[in-house]
Amino acid sequence: MEQILGELTVWHWLALGLVLFGIEMMTGTFDLLMVSIAAWLTGGFAWAAPEAYAVWQGQLAFFGIAALALIVIGRTLLSGMRNRGDEHPTLNKRMVSLVGQRGQATGDFSGGNGQIKIGDSVWGAEAADRMVPIHAGDSVVVEGARMTTAIVRKV
CATH class of the missing domain: 2.40.50.140 (Nucleic acid-binding proteins)
Incomplete structure (x- = not known):
């Protein structure tokens, strides 16, 4: 397992973010959007962070913290975006x-x-x-x- 995780690169995080974003587009839960953004941020972290911090443990820790923080932000500060209101409440009525x-x-x-x-x-x-x-x-x-x-x- 450590051998597989030790080979994580920027491209893995970007691909994970893209896959999660695609699933989000199909489900519309809004939570997977935050996790996909966390994956993309982790890709940026893996690319820009010093080698000592960009090891697989650092990448996973960054991803976990970023995903958790973005989900909390999405559920609190951006909660109004989750509510779908009718654009035209009298359309077809x-x-x-x-x-x-x-x-x-x-x-x-x-x-x-x-x-x-x-x-x-x-x-x-x-x-x-x-x-x-x-x-x-x-x-x-x-x-x-x-x-x-x-x-x-x-x-």
Whole structure:
């Protein structure tokens, strides 16, 4: 084992970093990214450190410390990068994207249901407050959505 470890070179660390980076791209765990960076840093250490420190024991110690430090940094300081937020929370959710928009009733609402026009589209709608009558031409604002129906209130 010592004979194998004694032959560690810069290229071994760079290759290890590349393999770990490839696995990271497939899994998306973010932790392997930190370990791959530690491997690349260890390659730099093996290349630049004095011969007395760049022996295999020094390389493994440097790699272990660097990997541990980078994982801790990744889990604490860079933890916000791990959370994936929707870039477009209303993408492919057309009814949700209508919330807050104003439109006009195309006809009288009967039983609290009717249709509204927003822009050049006509949508099925339901009155948020069924006690307030909505008539043709009344301005409404979309308060929410239920399936393919907009929940509206009279402005």
